[in-house]
Amino acid sequence: MNSVRFKGLALFILAISQLVMALDYTIIFVAMPSLGNALGFSANHLQWVVSAYSLAFGGFLLIGGRLSDLMGRRRMFMIAMALFGLGSLLGGLAESQLILILARGLQGLGGALLSPATLSLIMSNFHEGSERNRAMGIWASMGGVGMSLGLLLGGVLTSYVGWEATFFVNVPIALIVILLAPVVLTESKVSTGTKHYDAAGTVSVTAGMLLIVYYLIQSPVEGWLSLSTLPFVLIGATLLLAFVVIEKRTREPLLSFRLFRNRNLTGAALTAFLFSASFGTLYYFLTLYTQGVLHYSAIQSGFSFLPLTLSAFLGARLINKMLTRAGVAGTVATGMGLGIIGFLLLTQLSETGSAWEIIPGTIIIGIGQALVFTTMFIAGSTGIDPKEQGVASAVISTGQQIGGAIGLAVIMAFITASLGSDATLETMVPADLNQAIHTAFILSAVITLLGIIVALLTLKQKKPDMENITVTASH
Numbered sequence: 001m002n003s004v005r006f007k008g009l010a011l012f013i014l015a016i017s018q019l020v021m022a023l024d025y026t027i028i029f030v031a032m033p034s035l036g037n038a039l040g041f042s043a044n045h046l047q048w049v050v051s052a053y054s055l056a057f058g059g060f061l062l063i064g065g066r067l068s069d070l071m072g073r074r075r076m077f078m079i080a081m082a083l084f085g086l087g088s089l090l091g092g093l094a095e096s097q098l099i100l101i102l103a104r105g106l107q108g109l110g111g112a113l114l115s116p117a118t119l120s121l122i123m124s125n126f127h128e129g130s131e132r133n134r135a136m137g138i139w140a141s142m143g144g145v146g147m148s149l150g151l152l153l154g155g156v157l158t159s160y161v162g163w164e165a166t167f168f169v170n171v172p173i174a175l176i177v178i179l180l181a182p183v184v185l186t187e188s189k190v191s192t193g194t195k196h197y198d199a200a201g202t203v204s205v206t207a208g209m210l211l212i213v214y215y216l217i218q219s220p221v222e223g224w225l226s227l228s229t230l231p232f233v234l235i236g237a238t239l240l241l242a243f244v245v246i247e248k249r250t251r252e253p254l255l256s257f258r259l260f261r262n263r264n265l266t267g268a269a270l271t272a273f274l275f276s277a278s279f280g281t282l283y284y285f286l287t288l289y290t291q292g293v294l295h296y297s298a299i300q301s302g303f304s305f306l307p308l309t310l311s312a313f314l315g316a317r318l319i320n321k322m323l324t325r326a327g328v329a330g331t332v333a334t335g336m337g338l339g340i341i342g343f344l345l346l347t348q349l350s351e352t353g354s355a356w357e358i359i360p361g362t363i364i365i366g367i368g369q370a371l372v373f374t375t376m377f378i379a380g381s382t383g384i385d386p387k388e389q390g391v392a393s394a395v396i397s398t399g400q401q402i403g404g405a406i407g408l409a410v411i412m413a414f415i416t417a418s419l420g421s422d423a424t425l426e427t428m429v430p431a432d433l434n435q436a437i438h439t440a441f442i443l444s445a446v447i448t449l450l451g452i453i454v455a456l457l458t459l460k461q462k463k464p465d466m467e468n469i470t471v472t473a474s475h
Contacts, residue, residue, distance in 0.1 A: 009184040010125050011135050013177045015142045017081065017118050020173055021111050022146025023153065024088075025053070026283060028104075030154030030298045031163040038163065039097050051217045052101045056108030057115075058401040059210035063202050065116035065394025066254050069387055073124065073188040076390075077117040078181050084110030085174025092167035103167070119393035123381055124188035130320050133378060137316035140374035144312030144366060147283055152302025159299065188386070201254040204243040209398070211236030216405040220412055255391055259384070264328070265392055267458025268380030271332055272399035274451035275372050277407025278444040279339055280400075282365065284408060285440045286346075286358065293351050293430045293437070304355040308362040308369075315370025322371060323378070329459035331375045336451040338368030343445040351434040372451075379459050411443045 028050060036046045068076040087106030094100035122139060126132040157165040215233035222229045247253040260266050283305075290301040315335075322331040342365030349357050380396045381389060415436045428436065 006184040007126070009180060010121075010186075011138060013180050013184065014118050014121055014125075014135075015139050016173060017077075017114060017177060018139050019142040019146040019149075020084070020170055021114065022143045023150040024107060024111075024146075024170065026147045026150030027154035027157075027166045027169075028053075028150075029287065030151060030302070031158045031166040034158050034163040035100070039094070039100060041097055045097060047217075047221070048101050049104055052104040053108040053111070054217060054401070054405065055210060055213050056105045057111045058213040058398065058405070059206055060109055060112035061115065061394045061398045061401065062205055062209065062255060062391070064113040065391040065397075066202075067113065068117040068120055068390035073117045073120040073390065074181060074185045075187070076113055077121060077185070078178050080110050080113035080117055081174050081177050081181075082110075083107075084114060085171050085178070086110075088167045088170035088174065092164040092171075115397050116390045116394040119377060119381075119397075120188060120389040121185055123389050124386070125186050133320050133323060133374075136374045136378055137319040137370070140377070141312045141316035141370050143373060144369055145309050148302070148305035148309040151283070151287065151305055152299065155298030155302045188389075198246070198250050198252055198254040201243055201246045201250060204239045204246060205254065208236045208239030208243060211239065213402070213405065216402070216409060220409050224413075255395070256388070259388060259392060259395070262383050263458055264379045264382045264460055265384065265395065267454065268376045268396050269399035270454045270458060271372070271376045271379070271451060272396045273403035273406075274447055274454060275336075275376065276400045276403035277410070278343075278447040278451065279365065279369050279372070280404040281408050281411060281440065281444060285437050286362070289349060289434070289437050290355070290358075292428075293349075293434045294353070294355070296355075300355075304358055305362070307359045308366040311363040311366030312370045315367035316374065318367070319371065319374050323375070327460075328375055328379045328382070329455050332372050332379070332455040332459060333452045335368040335371030335375065336448045336455065338364050338371070339448040339451075340445045342368060343441045343448065346441045347438045349434065349437070351430045382460075407444075407447060411440050414443060415439055 032046060032049060035041070035049065041049070064076070064080070084107055087103045087108075087110055090106065091100055091103035094103055118139070122132065122135050126135040153169070154166055157163075157169065211232045215229050215236065218229045218232075219226070244257075247255055247257060286305070287301055290296040290304050291298070296304065319331070322334060326334060342361040342363075345361035345364065346358070377393065377396060380392055384392045418436075418439060
């Protein structure tokens with residue numbers, strides 16, 4: 001375990017890594033119109049600036065988790081941050097559409113390797129119990145801060161510097177983190193006597209995930225049963241079935257299915273799926289409300305997310321108390337319950353309103369978001385062998401990634417079906433758009449209710465004993 005004087009710095013660089021990944025997800029939304037014009041993107045091709053990132057992130061998460069376990073979490077953390085920084089540098093320098101899309105894919109690959117390594121490093125650098133839960137709380141709150149800060153920072157940088165700055169801003173951060181990592185982070189690695197590597201499993205699951213994520217990205221545009229998208233999901237599903245068969249027969253599986261006998265991990269992955277399908281769509285629809293209904297500028301829209309950011313910090317400070325009093329399942333259910341209240345409050349937004357109407361609902365959602373996000377990762381790490389922490393966290397992150405894609409797709413499909421015409425969200429008058437956004441928040445509340453049921457049924461109810469934790473160090 002690293003020395004006490006480095007604990008603060010260790011938490012700082014792990015939290016900053018989470019901040020950068022979350023920030024990068026939303027900062028691009030504001031910059032897209034400018035970079036689209038600068039590089040001559042068509043409307044159809046422009047979506048790939050976002051989709052290339054999601055595709056690589058979702059497709060390579062599992063292999064990222066396994067590599068961090070085998071190669072060393074700190075080493076993988078540094079490699080991943082270097083890839084992320086390189087992708088950011090290429091993105092800022094891009095003068096063609098292809099280079100920009102490849103740069104976004106490289107950022108996504110960096111994120112896929114970075115996410116499980118970061119989580120495993122929290123497990124190995126902080127003692128189990130209140131210390132680790134506090135670290136997880138700060139790390140998780142940085143996700144909410146990054147997403148809302150991304151919208152604000154994207155507006156400022158694009159307006160006053162240029163869209164390239166939304167990429168370049170990551171480069172110095174990546175360099176600082178890479179330089180500090182060897183000094184302040186303790187290496188955590190699995191010692192294995194075998195040199196066997198599950199190449200067949202790696203290829204089948206990565207290709208399968210890439211094809212399925214591609215289908216989820218393209219289907220809302222092309223059609224769910226379109227001949228241009230359907231083969232991708234069929235081949236992807238076949239590859240994932242092949243992966244299951246391969247894993248049951250190989251000596252050193254990429255993903256051991258006995259992990260899913262751990263009820264907390266299975267429950268955490270399902271919770272992550274439903275959390276991302278509901279809470280994860282909030283930024284999209286709130287941005288649509290502030291810019292499409294209220295006609296706010298990008299900077300005004302970004303500022304309207306500040307209450308959400310601040311309340312996420314508050315929620316992170318409540319984690320330990322909630323876990324002590326309500327346990328893992330109770331904390332997740334409470335956070336989801338706050339989400340339902342917040343979403344229902346947001347259904348009262350008016351077409352002639354102001355940002356003040358957003359504040360009550362977003363403050364409540366922010367607190368709930370921090371409780372759920374942090375606790376689902378704490379739950380998923382409980383009872384997991386230290387040598388499989390990377391893969392376990394990747395399973396939860398995969399649930400989160402797929403949940404966000406499917407949640408948005410389902411909500412959009414429901415809204416489109418209810419319109420009963422050729423109208424789209426982009427062509428609606430503010431009154432109709434506002435009504436569609438209300439529908440989205442109602443559906444998010446319903447999905448969140450499912451999250452409460454799943455948490456109470458799957459996550460163990462026992463409260464963690466904060467006073468009698470056995471302190472262990474994983475190296």
